[in-house]
Amino acid sequence: MTYAFSHRGVRTGNEENTLIAFQRAVDLGITHLESDVHASADGTVYLFHDESLDRVTDASGKFNDYTDEQLAQVRAGGQPLCTLDALLDAFPQATLNLDVKDEQVIGPLAALIERRKAHGAIALASFSTARSAAVSHLLSAPIRRSPGQRELVLIWLCAHLLGWVPKRMLASYWAVQVPLKQGPLPVATRCFIKAVHRAGAQVHVWVIDDEPTMRLLIDRKADAIMSDDAALLVQVLGSSAAG
Numbered sequence: 001m002t003y004a005f006s007h008r009g010v011r012t013g014n015e016e017n018t019l020i021a022f023q024r025a026v027d028l029g030i031t032h033l034e035s036d037v038h039a040s041a042d043g044t045v046y047l048f049h050d051e052s053l054d055r056v057t058d059a060s061g062k063f064n065d066y067t068d069e070q071l072a073q074v075r076a077g078g079q080p081l082c083t084l085d086a087l088l089d090a091f092p093q094a095t096l097n098l099d100v101k102d103e104q105v106i107g108p109l110a111a112l113i114e115r116r117k118a119h120g121a122i123a124l125a126s127f128s129t130a131r132s133a134a135v136s137h138l139l140s141a142p143i144r145r146s147p148g149q150r151e152l153v154l155i156w157l158c159a160h161l162l163g164w165v166p167k168r169m170l171a172s173y174w175a176v177q178v179p180l181k182q183g184p185l186p187v188a189t190r191c192f193i194k195a196v197h198r199a200g201a202q203v204h205v206w207v208i209d210d211e212p213t214m215r216l217l218i219d220r221k222a223d224a225i226m227s228d229d230a231a232l233l234v235q236v237l238g239s240s241a242a243g
Contacts, residue, residue: 015077110138144174159195175202
């Protein structure tokens, strides 16, 4: 059965990746939260997508250059920024799918996971498999991961040209996380999803905000859908399960 990811939380403006945005998602019954991580100049891990503060906050400049004291004054859509510690404290039962955005956060993220023994609560993603692997190598226990872009190209080629994916290619991964299409190229096709399932991994599709595509992916048996419209996704998943 397909389940829901809230993509950066539920927001009405620029309050993405803030605690209130994730609280809204949890209030809808969502247990899987997708976010991104950067580290401050002090090495604290924050939920934040962009390299710079400019797009969604009242500050500007590179995120990694700001200290915790400075970031405490920054607001995104009127909301304070959220640390990973705060998110884990607020929602200890949630699964957090975290995109490792740059090299600076690798060490701090691994240290936080070890300190909190959060290996079971967190899954790692990144456009660069090397970044998620680097975090994993610093950990004392296994953690769920998804492959980066280079590996996904090979997985896609195997699925669509051969009709199957070698199990060894996905042996280290919990799921593949892909868009519906990459430009004009279809990615999350029925063939792709079946091949990945046979190789032993899940397929999560991002970012889907319209009902017809949600229903299409449910019909194709995608394991999870990531959406900015969590309320719609919960509604569609509920009606599909009832039907």
